[in-house]
Amino acid sequence: MREIVLDTETTGLDPRSGHRIVEIGCVELVNLMPTGRTFHRYIDPERDMPAEAFAVHGLSREFLSQHKVFAAEVDAFIDFVGDARLVIHNASFDMKFINAELERLARPQLPMSQALDTVQMARERFRGAQVSLDALCRRFNIESSHRVKHGALLDAELLAEVYLELTGGRQPGLLLGAKAGDTETTTTAPRREWPRRQFAPAEAEIAAHDAFVEKLSDPIWRR
Template identity: 65%
Template sequence: MREIVLDTETTGFDPLTGHRIVEIGCVEAINFVPTDRYLHLYINPERDMPPEAFAVHGLSEEFLRDKPVFAEICGQFLDFIGDSRLVIHNAEFDMRFINAELKRLGIPTLPMTRALDTVQMARRKFPGAPASLDALCRRFSIDNSNRTLHGALLDAQLLGEVYLELQGGRQPDLVLAGNRRNAAGDAEGPVKIERIRREPRPHAPTEAELEAHGALLKQLKNPMWLAGAS
């Protein structure tokens, strides 16, 4: 099962007021386990960078000025995610921005049914507990010491580890059914199970057991295996 763990950084909170995506990070996961395949894109938002947003992710208007606009990376992004389910922390936020960019280009938007919200997963699993990405990293002892600022790829990588823990930890990686896949997503054939040969255990009865069995048989009246015997 292929999924894409996804995160975005933006110029603000609402695409309806003109805010745009400035960074996308995607990490592939197969059977809940992150692989080595990822997509990382910086995007020119074609507008200024509000100080409040810069304080969150540190991406300046000057840094983004020579980056491609969304129309130039849209095909690459859609090719990478394919038809896989999208795993997103606070999915409504990112999906609104992605769909606003797609709508601006006249491209069909992505249905919310494609997105799995890990905030909701965490709240169901740990009612009343903090469900931020940092809080979940602390809960699962995931090292997020490099997260001094928000970054789409780093956050997607951390979320991939959190998502695996929310699904039960490394156990999903031990599933033996199906095919293995390499980092490129290519099938490597069925999983081979090494079986250790053991010598058969002896099952011969002891003398005491034979005597006890014989005594029991003598107590039976008209045993069926003697019926019809002459």
């Protein structure tokens, strides 16, 4: 089962207001395990960077102007994603931005049915609790202290670990960096044998048993 854990960074909250994608990060999973394949691109949004968005991800207009526009990266992105399920934290946000970029290029859009929203998964499992990526990392003891600002690839990598926890796919001692074929050595404590205890029947129990046997036809106890 191939899945793509995906995250984007943008210039704002709504593509209908002219906001654009500035970063895409993807992590490939097969059978809930990272394969080591990733897709990461910075995107020139062809517009200014609002101060509010810069405070979130730290990507300046000057930095992004050195990278390609979405149109130049779209084929590589679509090829990497393919028809895999997209695992996204707050899927509606990222999907509306991706599809706005695709629509701008008159390219087929990605259906929402292809996306799995981990925010919804977390809300169903932890009702009433915080379900931000930071909160879930704290809940599952996933190291995220290096997440000073949002970053698409970093957040996708953290979400991949959170997703494994949400699906019950993580096993004790299993490392995300383990290579295919690696095995984990486990030890089992030796089983202690206890001596059998002998309980002799009381005289009343013997008498009751004999009375019961008398009522039976050809009981096995007399063969």
